[in-house]
Amino acid sequence: MxxxxxxxxxxxxxxxxxxxxxxxxxxxxxxxxxxxxxxxxxxxxxxxxxxxxxxxxxxxxxxxxxxxxxxxxxxxxxxxxxxxTTNVTQFFREAHHFETLRDEVLPPLLNAAQNGKRVRIWSAGCSTGPEPYSIAIVLHALCPNAHKLDIKVLGTDIDPVVVRQAIAAEYGPKDLAQIPKIYANIVTGGGSLAPRLPDEVTSLVRFGTLNLIKPFPFSGKFDAIFCRNVAIYFDKETQQNVWMAFANALTPDGFLFLGHSERLSGPALQRFRGTGITTYQRIS
Ligand SMILES: C[S@@+](CC[C@H](N)C(=O)[O-])C[C@H]1O[C@@H](n2cnc3c(N)ncnc32)[C@H](O)[C@@H]1O
Incomplete structure (x- = not known):
């Protein structure tokens, strides 16, 4: 009893x-x-x-x-x-990843997208949404008509409460102040309006709940996966299974971004090469 x-x-x-x-x-x-x-x-x-x-x-x-x-x-x-676990997150956290995204990952993908190619980026363990929206801001800055092309960012988290907050996209001035100045025009509309995420940015992002330790339900591949500050909670065996699942979910030369204290290990080391700080590219 x-x-x-x-x-x-x-x-x-x-x-x-x-x-x-x-x-x-x-x-x-x-x-x-x-x-x-x-x-x-x-x-x-x-x-x-x-x-x-x-x-x-x-x-x-x-x-x-x-x-x-x-x-x-x-x-x-x-x-x-x-x-x-913790849901701590912020816009443009670990900013160097967004520079790699802007300078190396996106330019060839966006060229191809202008010719009809499908582009998919996944923020796995997205918490309340700043990570996928940061990706969408970079996309929009490089390609203002991205929302009219076959380009999508997917944000997923195991916790439905944070997913609901991510969908609502209601961020205060303090949160939006984390967005680098070079993107200021996007959130203020180029004027003196209070900062907010415009529809052209939010419409690039879709959300869902997903447990990363279960088989992924996707048929198509991702061009890049951000999974940062999530696997830190997993034991080694679970981490290695997730790394392999990411290798299989990426396009042949797709990119994987991990959190600052996370590293690839185990069999997935044969599937990726390191290209920068906690940044990996699939090789097979
Ligand atoms: C610290 S936040 C990281 C948010 C974001 N990626 C970042 O780096 O700012 C970790 C998130 O991982 C999620 N998470 C923990 N275990 C998970 C699992 N098994 N599958 C999916 N998400 C998980 C938590 O709910 C939490 O929102």
Missing amino acids: RSVSTAASNATEEVQLGDREFAKIAVYAKKHFGLSLSDNKKPLVRSRLSRRLRSLQIGSFSDYLDILDDAGSAEERTELLCLL
Whole structure:
């Protein structure tokens, strides 16, 4: 039977997390999200999940695990993932990748697009959207009629809450101030209007929910994939599976951009060559 604690008695205390319960949560997080929770994460897990247990008025982690095992608990699983990861992001984060995109990746693709070629760029683990919209801003700056060509940016994340925010594209002045000055005209319309993302930019981007550790549902290939600051949470085996899946999802000379503390490893090293800081190009 579920033990229900009173909110008053437990308002600030952390719920006890035994080694066996922590091990079960770690197995669960790996199986469903590919997350790696080593023993040194136990205090973080206890602290973040204690708050959740208190708000659900659940008195023990065993009871919480029962809820997660319940087939109808998809929402709680998502909640758990959100508590264990971070959605931190910003426009033009790790700006050098957007320079490579502008100077090396896009020019040949845009030439081909003018002649009807399909161009697809994927922001995998896009959080609330600044990454795919930054890609779209660069696209629009290089090719103002991009929205009329067969060019699309796809933003996906496992967390439906951030995907909804990304679709809404409602960013405050502080967020939009992260956009480099060379693109200022795009967000202000060239005048003194309050900055916003214009339709020509937002219409280049589509969003969806997608768990990167599950088989990808795409039939077509991507010309470039941004997967930055996502696989950092995965264990080595899961990372290597995802790198291989990206190799298979890219066009033969497609580009892969990783986060600043992420590196390719394992069999995928045979499929890519490094071309810059955490930047790789497919070779086979
Ligand atoms: C720190 S944010 C990175 C956002 C963006 N890529 C950037 O670098 O600014 C990490 C995102 O990865 C998502 N994520 C974590 N595990 C995932 C998985 N298995 N599949 C897809 N997305 C995942 C999280 O929901 C979160 O929004």
